[in-house]
Amino acid sequence: MIPMVAIRSVTKSYGALKALDDVNLDVAAGEVVAVIGPSGSGKSTLLRCINQLEIPDQGGVFIDGTLQGYRRQGDTLRALQDAEIARQRLASGMVFQRFNLFTHMTVLQNVIEGPVSVLRLGRTEAELEAMTLLSRVGVDDKATAYPIQLSGGQQQRVAIARALAMRPRLMLFDEPTSALDPELVGEVLSAMRDLATSGMTMVVVTHELGFAREVAGRVVFMDRGRIVEDGPPSQILTTPQHPRTREFIAAVLP
Amino acid sequence: MIDTSILQLRVVRDRHPGRWLSAAAILVGFALVVRAFAMGQIEWSIVGQFLTMPAILNGLVNTVLMTACAMALGITLGVLFAVMYLSPNPVLRASALFYIWFFRGTPLLLQLLLWFNLALVFPTIGLPGLFEVRMVDVMTPFVATLLGLGMNQGAYTAEVVRGGILSVDQGQTEAARSIGMTGLKTLRRIVLPQAMRVIIPPVGNEFISMVKLTSIASVIQYSEILRNAQTIYYANARVIELLIVAAVWYLAVVTVLQTGQFFLERHFARGRTTTPARATGGDLR
Numbered sequence: 001m002i003p004m005v006a007i008r009s010v011t012k013s014y015g016a017l018k019a020l021d022d023v024n025l026d027v028a029a030g031e032v033v034a035v036i037g038p039s040g041s042g043k044s045t046l047l048r049c050i051n052q053l054e055i056p057d058q059g060g061v062f063i064d065g066t067l068q069g070y071r072r073q074g075d076t077l078r079a080l081q082d083a084e085i086a087r088q089r090l091a092s093g094m095v096f097q098r099f100n101l102f103t104h105m106t107v108l109q110n111v112i113e114g115p116v117s118v119l120r121l122g123r124t125e126a127e128l129e130a131m132t133l134l135s136r137v138g139v140d141d142k143a144t145a146y147p148i149q150l151s152g153g154q155q156q157r158v159a160i161a162r163a164l165a166m167r168p169r170l171m172l173f174d175e176p177t178s179a180l181d182p183e184l185v186g187e188v189l190s191a192m193r194d195l196a197t198s199g200m201t202m203v204v205v206t207h208e209l210g211f212a213r214e215v216a217g218r219v220v221f222m223d224r225g226r227i228v229e230d231g232p233p234s235q236i237l238t239t240p241q242h243p244r245t246r247e248f249i250a251a252v253l254p
Numbered sequence: 255m256i257d258t259s260i261l262q263l264r265v266v267r268d269r270h271p272g273r274w275l276s277a278a279a280i281l282v283g284f285a286l287v288v289r290a291f292a293m294g295q296i297e298w299s300i301v302g303q304f305l306t307m308p309a310i311l312n313g314l315v316n317t318v319l320m321t322a323c324a325m326a327l328g329i330t331l332g333v334l335f336a337v338m339y340l341s342p343n344p345v346l347r348a349s350a351l352f353y354i355w356f357f358r359g360t361p362l363l364l365q366l367l368l369w370f371n372l373a374l375v376f377p378t379i380g381l382p383g384l385f386e387v388r389m390v391d392v393m394t395p396f397v398a399t400l401l402g403l404g405m406n407q408g409a410y411t412a413e414v415v416r417g418g419i420l421s422v423d424q425g426q427t428e429a430a431r432s433i434g435m436t437g438l439k440t441l442r443r444i445v446l447p448q449a450m451r452v453i454i455p456p457v458g459n460e461f462i463s464m465v466k467l468t469s470i471a472s473v474i475q476y477s478e479i480l481r482n483a484q485t486i487y488y489a490n491a492r493v494i495e496l497l498i499v500a501a502v503w504y505l506a507v508v509t510v511l512q513t514g515q516f517f518l519e520r521h522f523a524r525g526r527t528t529t530p531a532r533a534t535g536g537d538l539r
Contacts, residue, residue: 051432053428053431053432082436082437082438083436086431086434086435086436087434089431089432089433089434090434092432093432093433094428094429094432096425096428096429096432098425100423100425100426100428100429101429102426102429102430102444102448103426103448103525103526104447104448104522104524104525105525106525113433113443114433114434114435117435117439117443118433118434118435118439119434146524146525147525148525148526159429162429162433163432163433166433166434
């Protein structure tokens, strides 16, 4: 069976810094993968390669078997146009560390923006669906508020609803709780847990090892642009094989 | 032991003698100026009489029309060249840079004269074989003024718009791309509306400048309000009265624009805690 996401030999450098060094990773449909590792290990860059916010220098990302960002033309690959890349991005939804809600729009407008202006859904239909999503993440009472009037946890839950409104088959989370006050982390994690239970395919870059243990089916440990270890949470978090993983887990877990 | 009974005493506000003194000085000075003008060689009845004269009102309409057209052209070009400047395409960026360099680097008066005298360079204009017209018929005072003011304005507005676009957080663009928006849609729906908050105050400033800048077009015979006032005082020698008439109308137009700017700023401040109403003035107590 073809994996939903197949990352093959992806390398990405920023000047002399090798952010990703020949990375390979498969994510099957319905799988929840937690990506952990120290800062600067390439976790976020890897995630951003999946929805083409970053373009790999070498290698490629396949979604449902289709190479992202290029089209085959005889014996060559041609880079896709902006509009075609935008269409490919519809496969995934992304949640950012700093929420990135559109500041000039209300909560409801944030959620219906994509469905109305990209998917060309009718406004009433989009609003109906948006309210369902907002109540699913527990912020439907804030529909007319502006992002600045919300707590970080509420903003992040709106951001999840905004991504879900595009009906993606895959959700990407880039350290979704790192910018939150500790007491607000729980509400975001619980929204993500519900999403995982509903069968959504998820790739989550996180520092929340508790969440990784409880929700993820697989944990990937990265260091210096490489995947060092990949396995079930019980193995990676309890009995890591690689010394680098052991060192990291020991430093993070009390 | 602290004696807290002192907290029961009545609070008396400072009388601010300096404030009273400076206010009085300014009022006296203002009264003297008003008195001087009232007693000076100005026939105020003539000012009232010419204020609504057809030639003056006609000039006023031309001034307002030119301001609106030149700013529309300037803002359109400004957005276009700002986006070109920020484009990854080096040719687009270089042409934007050249445009800004040229139109900011030469005097506006010179540019107006160049446009107006373009017929000396190109006697006719058109597509060979399709149509051809004489340049002097195309380059009327209105067209020459519009091109001169509009293209000059575009160069300045481009920089203002570029600053506005750069002020919008990169995360906004990434979020827009992640929900499948194209670059152009991201710019139109997400980046520019947020950039407006930063763009409006300086553009409002330039709008007001433009009202008065249109008076420079009198040198190429565009009949805006100042030129019409001059034409009248050449005939009747009521120089100061007619200059006051023009000044009154300029102030009226600027007042309307300034009010409009206030409401525009309030609109684009949505989603921010600081509104222009609250951002003005501090408490000096």
